[in-house]
Amino acid sequence: MNLADLNKVALAMVVPGKGILAADESTGTIKKRFDAINVASTEETRRDYREMLFRSSEAMSKYISGVILYDETIWQAAKDGTPLVKLIEQAGAIPGIKVDEGTQSLPQCPGELVTVGLDKLAERLKKYYERGARFAKWRAVIDIGSGIPSMTAIHVNAHALARYAALCQVAQIVPIVEPEVLMDGDHDIDRCFEVTSRVLNKTFQELRVQRVALEGMVLKPNMAISGKKSANQASVAEVAEKTVRLLKACVPAAVPGIAFLSGGQSDEGATAHLDAMHRIGGLPWPLTFSYGRALQAAPQKAWSGRPENIAAGQRAFTHRARMNSLATRGEWKAELEQKAA
Numbered sequence: 001m002n003l004a005d006l007n008k009v010a011l012a013m014v015v016p017g018k019g020i021l022a023a024d025e026s027t028g029t030i031k032k033r034f035d036a037i038n039v040a041s042t043e044e045t046r047r048d049y050r051e052m053l054f055r056s057s058e059a060m061s062k063y064i065s066g067v068i069l070y071d072e073t074i075w076q077a078a079k080d081g082t083p084l085v086k087l088i089e090q091a092g093a094i095p096g097i098k099v100d101e102g103t104q105s106l107p108q109c110p111g112e113l114v115t116v117g118l119d120k121l122a123e124r125l126k127k128y129y130e131r132g133a134r135f136a137k138w139r140a141v142i143d144i145g146s147g148i149p150s151m152t153a154i155h156v157n158a159h160a161l162a163r164y165a166a167l168c169q170v171a172q173i174v175p176i177v178e179p180e181v182l183m184d185g186d187h188d189i190d191r192c193f194e195v196t197s198r199v200l201n202k203t204f205q206e207l208r209v210q211r212v213a214l215e216g217m218v219l220k221p222n223m224a225i226s227g228k229k230s231a232n233q234a235s236v237a238e239v240a241e242k243t244v245r246l247l248k249a250c251v252p253a254a255v256p257g258i259a260f261l262s263g264g265q266s267d268e269g270a271t272a273h274l275d276a277m278h279r280i281g282g283l284p285w286p287l288t289f290s291y292g293r294a295l296q297a298a299p300q301k302a303w304s305g306r307p308e309n310i311a312a313g314q315r316a317f318t319h320r321a322r323m324n325s326l327a328t329r330g331e332w333k334a335e336l337e338q339k340a341a
């Protein structure tokens with residue numbers, strides 16, 4: 001492993017002003033997104049949609065540091081035959097790849113999940129590297145509910161994240177370590193804070209045990225945030241303050257950067273929270289976005305599967321990417337959203 005090179009890639013992924021486009025929806029998930037805009041999900045429509053994003057030259061060259069791809073996409077070519085990976089590289093962004101294979105029920109732990117995909121991972125990583133991937137993603141899912149998460153779920157998911165991260169580094173690929181605590185429940189922000197801190201502590205413990213070099217990874221956490229069904233919704237200022245406090249307590253300064261997932265937050269909410277954290281300032285690591293839904297909901301709607309809407313889809317994507325870019329410097333303003341609308 002060449003740690004200096006891993007560190008260089010990790011720092012490029014979180015460089016101020018840029019963030020990561022999570023375009024790695026599995027075939028099942030992208031079908032759900034396409035259903036919502038009445039587009040049939042075929043290999044071709046998935047390609048056309050992602051080609052539209054990767055050809056958004058302003059967004060890709062100015063605001064996006066890297067793109068997380070799904071296995072199908074990394075092997076696909078644009079309509080003119082150019083590999084999609086090349087479009088990303090030509091824009092100056094780094095191609096990445098989701099390598100987990102989704103979740104399965106965790107035995108003896110009703111309602112809880114474990115992420116799978118470690119078998120043959122070393123071989124798959126080699127092929128992805130040859131194709132151009134310089135970072136990877138593995139998402140663990142922790143749900144909050146009555147009596148959950150169990151210690152078992154936190155432990156096995158942290159163990160798998162660390163196994164994955166160690167294999168990535170040996171393959172000269174920067175692991176994005178993503179332990180996602182879901183915001184689906186009716187819990188309040190303090191419960192999210194407490195669970196996320198247990199999850200992060202266990203994750204870093206496992207990373208150490210398995211000798212992962214912290215300088216060669218990127219953390220992708222959830223924010224400390226109220227559950228979607230909670231009657232008590234924390235303000236932007238509270239989310240920012242508690243998230244920064246939580247991360248400072250749990251994430252070593254050796255980690256080159258942190259890139260949040262959006263997790264079901266509104267587009268503007270995800271931007272406002274990131275912006276408010278930067279206004280607090282004094283952060284030990286670069287903080288940026290690695291959003292899926294919060295970057296893509298608007299372009300999906302604008303595009304709606306029609307070739308004549310490609311320019312509108314690209315404008316919508318560029319707008320969200322620019323708003324989040326401003327947020328990474330604490331320079332976003334709500335008025336900028338209204339102007340664009």
Ligand code: 13P
Nearest residue numbers: 022261262263291292293
């Ligand atoms: P969301 O931003 O839609 O949560 O997706 C990010 C991601 O990559 C989840 O693994």
